[in-house]
Amino acid sequence: MNPGTREAAAASRLKDTIAAQFGRSLHIRTLxxxxxxxxxxxxxxxxxxxxxxxxxxFFFTPAPRHADLLLVTGPMVRAFDAAAxxxxxxxxxxxIVVATGACALGGVYRKDPFVHGEVAEVLPVDxxxxxxxxxxxxxxxxxxVAVGRLAxxxxxxxxxAKEAADxxxxxxx
Amino acid sequence: MPxxxxxxxxxxxxTTRYPARPDASAATLPTPPxxxxxxxxxxxxxxxxxxxxxxxLSRQDDVLVFDIGACTCCGRCAQTAAEAAAGPASGAITSSxxxxxxxxxxxxxxKQIPILGDAR
Amino acid sequence: MTTIExxxxxxxxxxxxxxxxxxxxxxxxxxATRGAATVRLLxxxxxxxxxxxxxxxxxxxxxxxxxxxGDAPTLRLVWARGPGYLVTETEIExxxxxxxxxxxxxxxxxxxxxxxxxxxRPATGKPLNRLMLPPHAGPDFPRLGxxxxxxxxxxxxxxxxxxxxxxxxxGPVRQVGVESLYYGLVTSGEEVVDLYLLSWHxxxxxxxxxxxxxxxEAAFLAERVEGLSAAALGxxxxxxxxxxxxxxxxxxxxxxxxxxxxLERLYNHAAATAALCQxxxxxxxxxxxxxxxxxxxRVNAAAFGHRYLFGVVTPGGVSRAPDTAALxxxxxxxxxxxxxxxxxxxxxxxxxxxxxSTGILTTEQARRLGLVGPVARATGLxxxxxxxxxxxxxxxxxxxxGGTAAGPYAExxxxxxxxxxxxxxxxxxxxxxxxxxxxxxxxEFLDAGTTADCVEIPNAGGTGLGWAESPRGEALAWxxxxxxxxxxxxxxxxxxxxxxRGFDDACRSQNxxxxxxxxxxxxxxxxxxxxx
Numbered sequence: 001m002n003p004g005t006r007e008a009a010a011a012s013r014l015k016d017t018i019a020a021q022f023g024r025s026l027h028i029r030t031l032x033x034x035x036x037x038x039x040x041x042x043x044x045x046x047x048x049x050x051x052x053x054x055x056x057x058f059f060f061t062p063a064p065r066h067a068d069l070l071l072v073t074g075p076m077v078r079a080f081d082a083a084a085x086x087x088x089x090x091x092x093x094x095x096i097v098v099a100t101g102a103c104a105l106g107g108v109y110r111k112d113p114f115v116h117g118e119v120a121e122v123l124p125v126d127x128x129x130x131x132x133x134x135x136x137x138x139x140x141x142x143x144x145v146a147v148g149r150l151a152x153x154x155x156x157x158x159x160x161a162k163e164a165a166d167x168x169x170x171x172x173x
Numbered sequence: 174m175p176x177x178x179x180x181x182x183x184x185x186x187x188t189t190r191y192p193a194r195p196d197a198s199a200a201t202l203p204t205p206p207x208x209x210x211x212x213x214x215x216x217x218x219x220x221x222x223x224x225x226x227x228x229x230l231s232r233q234d235d236v237l238v239f240d241i242g243a244c245t246c247c248g249r250c251a252q253t254a255a256e257a258a259a260g261p262a263s264g265a266i267t268s269s270x271x272x273x274x275x276x277x278x279x280x281x282x283x284k285q286i287p288i289l290g291d292a293r
Numbered sequence: 294m295t296t297i298e299x300x301x302x303x304x305x306x307x308x309x310x311x312x313x314x315x316x317x318x319x320x321x322x323x324x325a326t327r328g329a330a331t332v333r334l335l336x337x338x339x340x341x342x343x344x345x346x347x348x349x350x351x352x353x354x355x356x357x358x359x360x361x362x363g364d365a366p367t368l369r370l371v372w373a374r375g376p377g378y379l380v381t382e383t384e385i386e387x388x389x390x391x392x393x394x395x396x397x398x399x400x401x402x403x404x405x406x407x408x409x410x411x412x413x414r415p416a417t418g419k420p421l422n423r424l425m426l427p428p429h430a431g432p433d434f435p436r437l438g439x440x441x442x443x444x445x446x447x448x449x450x451x452x453x454x455x456x457x458x459x460x461x462x463x464g465p466v467r468q469v470g471v472e473s474l475y476y477g478l479v480t481s482g483e484e485v486v487d488l489y490l491l492s493w494h495x496x497x498x499x500x501x502x503x504x505x506x507x508x509x510e511a512a513f514l515a516e517r518v519e520g521l522s523a524a525a526l527g528x529x530x531x532x533x534x535x536x537x538x539x540x541x542x543x544x545x546x547x548x549x550x551x552x553x554x555x556l557e558r559l560y561n562h563a564a565a566t567a568a569l570c571q572x573x574x575x576x577x578x579x580x581x582x583x584x585x586x587x588x589x590x591r592v593n594a595a596a597f598g599h600r601y602l603f604g605v606v607t608p609g610g611v612s613r614a615p616d617t618a619a620l621x622x623x624x625x626x627x628x629x630x631x632x633x634x635x636x637x638x639x640x641x642x643x644x645x646x647x648x649x650s651t652g653i654l655t656t657e658q659a660r661r662l663g664l665v666g667p668v669a670r671a672t673g674l675x676x677x678x679x680x681x682x683x684x685x686x687x688x689x690x691x692x693x694x695g696g697t698a699a700g701p702y703a704e705x706x707x708x709x710x711x712x713x714x715x716x717x718x719x720x721x722x723x724x725x726x727x728x729x730x731x732x733x734x735x736x737e738f739l740d741a742g743t744t745a746d747c748v749e750i751p752n753a754g755g756t757g758l759g760w761a762e763s764p765r766g767e768a769l770a771w772x773x774x775x776x777x778x779x780x781x782x783x784x785x786x787x788x789x790x791x792x793x794r795g796f797d798d799a800c801r802s803q804n805x806x807x808x809x810x811x812x813x814x815x816x817x818x819x820x821x822x823x824x825x
Binding site for chain 3: 176177178180181184187198201202203226227245247248252
């Protein structure tokens, strides 16, 4: 085994170990970079009885120092950059950044003097969760994907529908 | 406090079994569009690109690039497609029914939809 | 909506005539801002006119904004007078205009906003703070008008209370799951001496973005200014464009809008209940309220296809009709959940004790600051935009052009719920009363019939005022369309933009730190609506 492959194998094992740890117990810090407040409402409902985030071993924490995952909403208003970076840097590694909602993913607001347009312009995003707003179910799925507990579905979706005679949706043409 | 305790007991469990089991409430959620390439023409595609308020659609030659990340599931593209053509051709866009859209790479969220409607 | 009631129309005319008596006035009919009586004032008469309006009982300053359409910025004041509104327009050719917030304190926040966007200032020595724009907003930063000659101040009053008071900076990154908002909490220990809010880090510049868009394009952004009031702000914006163009949505479509508006009120009040429980540490109550909230959101999704009612209201009408069967089937159970939770909460002494006498606002404070919504109604003021009546293209007093049309609340009047104490408990009780009213109204609207209908939007010009009662108070919108039908200036004023200025008065004196989240939950505003 040459050194490069050994390193790659070690990195892969480390990544799996981290994912396994996070997958069983994850602390989440939220970050609002300019949302319309609805994404926050859906995120708050994650701890509501219908969804109960805690049963999955995921918890909210107000302290970035204790957080493993940063759940970011909003189009990254430029005036918020400093606060966003401070929150991210206050989190110890390893850490995961999840951008959630159309605003955070480049929709709704184009890049202009007010906003960056997407969170990835400022923070290193690991997982993207679409929706406007992403429902608590979509958020649960996204968090599961972020820790490797759930499989991503999007790579396999083509968003090409079968022809009108057989309206199968979202699968192969 | 006994009031709340008894209320809670009698209320029962409302917690979803998701992700272990599907949740029925997902059926009412808005979802991104799914496209029918044979019913898409360049002209219709350009109208869809113009009507999308969230920069989720763009056209490159005979490919409609659909950015799921930017999509807000507002339905304007589906409405425009329905108005752009009559009869069976109006079904160029339908609902995908997909809400589990999380992705670990930005590129996965960009879908290439071939525009095949002009070829006929 | 019906025409303004005859008595109210007369009162409006009386006010206009009083103003006319001051001289230097042009009373514009349906020519300028439609949907309201409009009065053009010369700068010399602005101060006197403001005096007249501010001291007339029953008249409230609803908004103040400027626009840079002509050679000089035009300053507009929107006054609410029971049913109907009066808009005064004044061209400000010099840099200064009369000190209006001395006469009408409700205008002081808007004076700061206008200064940083348009460079015109009131003739007063008071500091005009930078408000909406971020600190790095240099001369080239996008503004709605001309940049001010001198940059805005960054002054916050120094306080001393029997020794030292210090400022405790909190935010903008706050607790988990709440919006970013900066609190400048001035305290001498536990007591709140002063509290000021900064929201410029969430300023997306929505009004700047809307320029050049058609009404239908703009509606997408208008409802996302404050997503928790999407139906209300969407309706206000749609109504403003409809007034500007002289069109009216069909009555059944207007009833669809009203169903959406009441559903929005219901889920917001449930969310406020959950927030109150969280703030008081009653976790079981919070869970119970969250169950009700989730059920109500699912009712929204079943009825209108979106949990937060995005995309329902559109200029000209509505884009979809509610699923009446689903609504009738699911709403009673969801509301019953909220009702039972609220009843249990009101018998839980440990909860009620935290609410009583907390965050008191007096009627005088609410009136002076021009507060709206449950916050104002809990102090005894019976202001409710649903009772505002006329949604007319032009008003009878000013010579209506085009027809007047009946609005949904005219045939299904709202009982305005008020309370006297002005504390958190009173606000909570007003919300619960409103929730019951909303359920009743939805039933009536469904019985009267709701459709998905939309009228054509002509590509024409005009200016118009629109409003709707959001869950947190009156949402206003004013729109100026150019001849091609595109927006040249849009003003969006959600209820939050009005009510946050009452928050520090409510938090001061007798309240301690732990009361602040309780008071914030009882206001149930958003930072997004403040920052826009």
